[in-house]
Amino acid sequence: MRVRPIELSESEREQLQLIVKKGSDWRERAQTILMLSNGQTVIAVAAQQGVKPEAIGLNSLPNQPRSGAPSKLTDAHRSQLKE
Template identity: 75%
Template sequence: MRAEPIELSEGEREQLQQIVKKGRDWRERERAQTILMLSEGQTVVAIAERQGVKPEATRERRRKWWKTGLNSLPDQPRSGAPSKLTDAHRSQLKEWIGAEPLTCRVLVSRLTTECGVAISASTLRNELKRMGYVWKRTRYSLKKARSRAL
């Protein structure tokens, strides 16, 4: 079943094409491309296959376009608590990490005592990953002990 194509004004079409070409967020570019293809009369199923999404995602983009137009393209605010770490906390973490190798537990302890920020070790690990830090866990081997005993 072919859905009614979306009617776009020339200004809307130009804005959508500009978003597809130079938009910063890939999700926004993909949504704009969907709307352009819907305006050309392509089927929902064909668009979904071309973009690698489910047809319901394409239908949802069309419904949101009819409701809010260009405001339907950017991501909407998501739920969840704001980050407890500020940019000052992140720069302090970088200083500590740069000065000496520390474990997550030590970093959490320092944040709590020196900055008054209470976060869990897993939250800190996630934040460090976002900041680009990687680490390996220490491996304890019994081979060293055996070789000394022999």
Template identity: 75%
Template sequence: MSESEREQLQVIIKKGSDWRERERAQTILMLSEGQTVVAVAEHQGVQPEAIRERRRKWWKNGLASLPDQPRSGAPSKLTDAHRSQLKEWIDAEPLNCRALVSRLTTECGVTISAGTLRNELKRMGYVWKRTRYSLKKSVIPNASSRLSKTSLN
């Protein structure tokens, strides 16, 4: 392993945003320091075969083996046009997920679940909180006000 690769691995361990990538980089560094596969597996709490697989991928692809590879799955039902339409609706008026899903179904003909829409909105950078309907004060006065009234009598 070259010195530049070692430095890059250390940077990934310290400042990497993905925990899986940091763990894989730590695996490679520990192996390069002469630790055994079993010792590294015990330290990281994984099976030895996982460590061997990481080592194989490192030999084959180097630093490119650390990030997650694209996974299979169904393609997104939302296109960029749908995302821009959602953005326009959200910027025009605050709507909840159910209203957005029904509007998307009626106007664009796209049927998705509210959970899928929430995930998509999070990817788009939107954050929301549950609406609180009232901020009622307690009916029971606090103990300190009771104590002061009784001490005055």
């Protein structure tokens, strides 16, 4: 899979490095961009991150639905809050 190199400004690179250091939810995405901008291939990045190459790219950027605790608000509560 051939991907066009990512060109980052120094400011963009610094912002991504801060995200990576903080370990936020976006850490892996920021790390992916940094690796690709350094000229690594999609296959190499995917192998390092333990994902399939299909997980690297624009189609994988939107957050996927996450499971979580069920809502504590009922429909009745929501309608009261709207009023």
